[in-house]
Amino acid sequence: xxxxxxxxxxxxxxxxxxxxxxxxxxxxxxxxxxxxxxxxxxxxxxxxxxxxxxxxxxxxxxxxxxxxxxxxxxxxxxxxxxxxxxxxxxxxxxxxxxxxxxxxxxxxxxxxxxxxxxxxxxxxxxxxxxxxxxxxxxxxxxxxxxxxxxxxxxxxxxxxxxxxxxxxxxxxxxxxxxxxxxxxxxxxxxxxxxxxxxxxxxxxxxxxxxxxxxxxxxxxxxxxxxxxxxxxxxxxxxxxxxxxxxxxxxxxxxxxxxxxxxxxxxxxxxxxxxxxxxxxxxxx
Amino acid sequence: xxxxxxxxxxxxxxxxxxxxxxxxxxxxxxxxxxxxxxxxxxxxxxxxxxxxxxxxxxxxxxxxxxxxxxxxxxxxxxxxxxxxxxxxxxxxxxxxxxxxxxxxxxxxxxxxxxxxxxxxxxxxxxxxxxxxxxxxxxxxxxxxxxxxxxxxxxxxxxxxxxxxxxxxxxxxxxxxxxxxxxxxxxxxxxxxxxxxxxxxxxxxxxxxxxxxxxxxxxxxxxxxxxxxxxxxxxxxxxxxxxxxxxxxxxxxxxxx
Amino acid sequence: xxxxxxxxxxxxxxxxxxxxxxxxxxxxxxxxxxxxxxxxxxxxxx
Amino acid sequence: xxxxxxxxxxxxxxxxxxxxxxxxxxxxxxxxxxxxxxxxxxxxxxxxxxxxxxxxxxxxxxxxxxxxxxxxxxxxxxxxxxxxxxxxxxxxxxxxxxxxxxxxxxxxxxxxxxxxxxxxxxxxxxxxxxxxxxxxxxxxxxxxxxxxxxxxxxxxxxxxxxxxxxxxxxxxxxxxxxxxxxxxx
Numbered sequence: 001x002x003x004x005x006x007x008x009x010x011x012x013x014x015x016x017x018x019x020x021x022x023x024x025x026x027x028x029x030x031x032x033x034x035x036x037x038x039x040x041x042x043x044x045x046x047x048x049x050x051x052x053x054x055x056x057x058x059x060x061x062x063x064x065x066x067x068x069x070x071x072x073x074x075x076x077x078x079x080x081x082x083x084x085x086x087x088x089x090x091x092x093x094x095x096x097x098x099x100x101x102x103x104x105x106x107x108x109x110x111x112x113x114x115x116x117x118x119x120x121x122x123x124x125x126x127x128x129x130x131x132x133x134x135x136x137x138x139x140x141x142x143x144x145x146x147x148x149x150x151x152x153x154x155x156x157x158x159x160x161x162x163x164x165x166x167x168x169x170x171x172x173x174x175x176x177x178x179x180x181x182x183x184x185x186x187x188x189x190x191x192x193x194x195x196x197x198x199x200x201x202x203x204x205x206x207x208x209x210x211x212x213x214x215x216x217x218x219x220x221x222x223x224x225x226x227x228x229x230x231x232x233x234x235x236x237x238x239x240x241x242x243x244x245x246x247x248x249x250x251x252x253x254x255x256x257x258x259x260x261x262x263x264x265x266x267x268x269x270x271x272x273x274x275x276x277x278x279x280x281x282x283x284x
Numbered sequence: 285x286x287x288x289x290x291x292x293x294x295x296x297x298x299x300x301x302x303x304x305x306x307x308x309x310x311x312x313x314x315x316x317x318x319x320x321x322x323x324x325x326x327x328x329x330x331x332x333x334x335x336x337x338x339x340x341x342x343x344x345x346x347x348x349x350x351x352x353x354x355x356x357x358x359x360x361x362x363x364x365x366x367x368x369x370x371x372x373x374x375x376x377x378x379x380x381x382x383x384x385x386x387x388x389x390x391x392x393x394x395x396x397x398x399x400x401x402x403x404x405x406x407x408x409x410x411x412x413x414x415x416x417x418x419x420x421x422x423x424x425x426x427x428x429x430x431x432x433x434x435x436x437x438x439x440x441x442x443x444x445x446x447x448x449x450x451x452x453x454x455x456x457x458x459x460x461x462x463x464x465x466x467x468x469x470x471x472x473x474x475x476x477x478x479x480x481x482x483x484x485x486x487x488x489x490x491x492x493x494x495x496x497x498x499x500x501x502x503x504x505x506x507x508x509x510x511x512x513x514x515x516x517x518x519x520x521x522x523x524x525x526x527x528x529x530x531x532x533x534x535x536x537x538x539x540x
Numbered sequence: 541x542x543x544x545x546x547x548x549x550x551x552x553x554x555x556x557x558x559x560x561x562x563x564x565x566x567x568x569x570x571x572x573x574x575x576x577x578x579x580x581x582x583x584x585x586x
Numbered sequence: 587x588x589x590x591x592x593x594x595x596x597x598x599x600x601x602x603x604x605x606x607x608x609x610x611x612x613x614x615x616x617x618x619x620x621x622x623x624x625x626x627x628x629x630x631x632x633x634x635x636x637x638x639x640x641x642x643x644x645x646x647x648x649x650x651x652x653x654x655x656x657x658x659x660x661x662x663x664x665x666x667x668x669x670x671x672x673x674x675x676x677x678x679x680x681x682x683x684x685x686x687x688x689x690x691x692x693x694x695x696x697x698x699x700x701x702x703x704x705x706x707x708x709x710x711x712x713x714x715x716x717x718x719x720x721x722x723x724x725x726x727x728x729x730x731x732x733x734x735x736x737x738x739x740x741x742x743x744x745x746x747x748x749x750x751x752x753x754x755x756x757x758x759x760x761x762x763x764x765x766x767x768x769x770x771x
Contacts, residue, residue, distance in 0.1 A: 035333040039317040042334055043327065049346045050353050057357065057403065061395030068384065071377045072456035074499070075662040075680070077687040079701035081457045084443065086405045091461075094703050098719045099685055100476045103465030114433045117416070118426035126419040128537035130343075130575035135419065139572060140565075142416050147564030151557060159556075164704035164716075166549050176692075176699075177547055184715065186750035193752075207747060262557070269554045280747055282470075282477035283719060342578055417572050457687060461702060464686040486741075493632045497639055498741075 080164050088156025089149050095164065096265050101284050106261070110145075113254040117142070120251040122242055137239075145258055184274035186283075187220075187267070188213035207280040217277050224263075228256035329528050331535075338536045343418070347411035352524065354404035359517060361397040369449070371509035373502050376451040401443050408439050420537040428530040431523055438520045445512040448505060459500050459508070467491035642740040649675055649729075649736060649771040656709055658691050666725060666738060667691065667698075669709060673763060674770040677738050678711050679723040698722070710762070713748065713755035721748050721757050726766040736769065 036042075069078065083091050093102040117138075125134040132139050161167035165177035192199055192213040201209035229252050233240050240248050264284070267273040275283040296302055297310055308319035318332045337343055368387060369379045383390030412432060415421055421429035448459045467489060470477045474489040484490075486498050496503030545551060646660055646668065652675060657668040665680045665688065682689050687702035697714070698707040706715035711722030726742035729735070744767040748755035762768070 035335050036339065037314065037317050038330045038332060038334055039311050039320050039327070041339055042330060045339060045341075046346075046349055049349060053350055053353055053403075054357075057396055057399050060399045061392055065384070065391050065395040066398040068377075068380055068450055069452040069454050072373075072451050072453055073662075074456065075665055075688060076453075077457055077689075077701050078453050079690065081454070081461075081687060081702045083458050083461070084402070084447065086402075086409075086440065086443070087458075091703070094685065095717050098717070099465050099468035100470055100473070103685075104469045104473075104476070111433060111437060114412075114436075115430050118421040118423070118429045121422065124422070127422040128418060128420060130418055130572055130579060132569055132572045132576060139417075139569065143565045143568040144561070146413060146568060147561045150564050151560040154560060155553075155556075163699045163701055166547075166553055168549070168552075178695075183752055183754065185752050189750055189752060262561075265557065266554060269550045269557075272550075275750065278750060281481070340579075340582075342575060413568075417575070457702070460687065461685040464684075488633065493629070496632070496634050497637050499639055501639060503634065503638075 079162055085153055085157050089152035092152040092156045096268050098283060109257055120247045184272050186275045186278050187273050188217045191216055221277050225256055345414055347407050347414055351404055351407045351411055354400045357400040361393050364393050365397060371505050373505055380450040405439055405443060408436050425534050431527045435523050438516055442516045445508045448508040456500055463491045463495050466494050645735040645737055647735055656691055674768055676768050677725045677727050679725050683720045684718040710759055724767045727769055728766055
């Protein structure tokens with residue numbers, strides 16, 4: 001995730017940024033006057049930190065003890081069932097994606113994506129100090145993913161009520177929302193109906209009846225990735241060059257997938273699309 | 285009065301017992317302050333000297349240290365809670381209720397355990413955000429970021445396994461949902477993509493291995509208990525050790 | 541597309557989603573800018 | 587001994603090299619095999635062969651006890667709904683196909699709604715809203731020849747591939763009302 005690319009594109013000519021780079025990354029001499037003894041400076045700081053944290057924990061525990069719900073029973077699910085706050089982002093994703101995707105594949109992507117961050121970020125600037133200007137792309141990219149996660153958690157905590165329906169703060173949380181106000185439709189059926197395509201399958205592969213609409217959704221899905229990979233390659237060639245072939249492709253795969261998540265959510269919200277792509281084995 | 289205390293300290297510091305435990309004098313001279321970091325196993329997590337910038341609260345926000353502190357807190361309160369808990373579906377719920385009603389400070393220990401868990405998840409996220417913001421994952425510290433991500437995962441799995449133990453409604457349904465997700469894993473879950481094609485069914489898939497059965501019942505409770513109280517804390521502690529070791533070897537990334 | 545403001549609040553949720561994400565990103569970038577500035581000022585003071 | 591470039595090698599060295607390589611291969615091979623075997627064994631160990639779980643075949647009384655519509659009285663005890671329509675009886679499993687929560691039946695709307703993630707099913711089990719990817723299961727049922735009670739085989743379940751329609755995920759009803767998932771009584 002480089003942003004020198006965007007830096008050199010936008011503001012300073014290349015020479016300057018190179019000189020700056022060398023200046024910034026040159027080994028700094030650390031003399032004894034720049035360091036302090038850990039005892040007592042750091043050790044006492046840590047002690048104070050721990051005392052404060054203990055005090056806060058004790059206070060919270062006394063004010064709000066751990067809850068205990070009714071005895072577990074397999075026949076009645078509490079309504080609504082909310083996981084602890086840190087899993088509500090995941091629970092909210094499950095509304096928009098099938099369990100295999102929201103529950104397994106997307107979390108795995110998030111974890112692998114996080115692990116890969118240091119290996120796809122070739123920018124030597126911004127190491128060990130706060131900066132936004134020297135690494136705009138990586139800050140914006142990471143910030144976007146983080147914000148998505150937090151907004152999903154926020155929605156799960158405060159805006160979901162009975163039957164996992166959406167409740168604004170001014171809605172009565174004790175009244176069930178009407179069901180089935182909106183019908184969700186697969187994208188290929190929307191295409192079939194609006195373009196007047198035939199519903200008859202072109203080919204049948206076992207359980208898989210491939211229709212024209214289905215092929216178009218495949219094209220749209222693969223096209224989304226294709227465009228995502230090519231556009232930066234053509235228009236931000238410097239960006240590509242700095243990353244190199246492997247880094248660029250790995251990074252872009254996760255980046256495009258991340259952008260796909262809110263896109264699918266919006267397709268669901270604004271166009272009532274249930275699945276973008278349907279096969280007998282998986283749907284999303 | 286102060287003088288008297290100092291005299292007592294002087295005598296204590298010279299006794300054979302004190303010298304056998306601590307290999308340094310009272311850390312009021314630079315020499316002893318360095319020696320205390322060398323010779324004390326816990327303080328040895330630190331270097332002798334740090335850059336001035338590493339002390340800035342505004343730089344680290346103490347988040348990594350706090351996460352570790354919450355982990356210690358969880359270990360201590362967790363051991364205390366284990367004295368009164370039996371992982372049996374017929375007993376577990378009542379054991380937890382007893383903690384709140386008939387055991388002195390039982391409710392407090394449980395509350396501290398729970399709040400520490402929330403706090404630990406939060407501080408792990410915040411620590412990660414901070415490390416990203418300061419670019420502290422950049423070479424040569426890439427691998428320590430990876431270890432950090434693993435610690436994030438174990439923290440989340442620890443909390444997930446933890447909340448099955450009270451055997452209340454939240455416990456049962458959170459784990460039911462989680463095990464259904466495992467069942468939906470591609471290739472190794474019975475309802476996941478290509479799972480049935482590869483011969484997975486409810487008797488041999490991922491969720492079955494996780495729960496030790498087809499429903500969230502006794503064997504699932506025992507499995508989660510073992511994972512939560514033994515296996516995962518050990519794994520987490522191991523990775524924390526690696527995490528700290530790498531910080532010591534690679535140094536702080538902080539400013540001067 | 542009959543009344544998209546009514547339940548299930550599709551447009552409302554969508555807007556909330558966008559605005560919320562922007563606010564969180566603003567907080568993230570803002571914090572980083574603030575800390576950057578704070579550390580620069582520290583340096584000049586020394 | 588000569589390789590293809592015509593260089594002559596000392597046969598002793600080459601033989602020693604061969605044995606060293608073979609020794610290394612055998613050594614590392616057996617370590618990998620042993621560790622792999624141990625890993626597979628551990629994985630198999632985690633999958634129990636005998637389960638101590640409640641019975642999955644049980645009786646739910648005579649067909650006459652169930653009137654037209656959805657009967658929810660066995661949801662608590664057995665996690666099933668018994669449904670009778672004009673043609674006969676079928677038994678639906680009260681497990682949401684999304685993530686396994688227990689949906690609630692709303693008599694006024696004739697809908698099942700799941701409290702976990704908001705899936706909505708109609709009385710046939712078709713998905714008419716929410717994230718559920720498949721229709722509700724129907725359990726296999728039969729009549730006991732001795733006392734005439736309905737025998738439910740909880741783990742033998744009908745699970746056809748649904749078709750996406752503007753109305754939701756649907757399965758043709760005629761195809762579902764077949765033995766052993768339907769009783770014409």
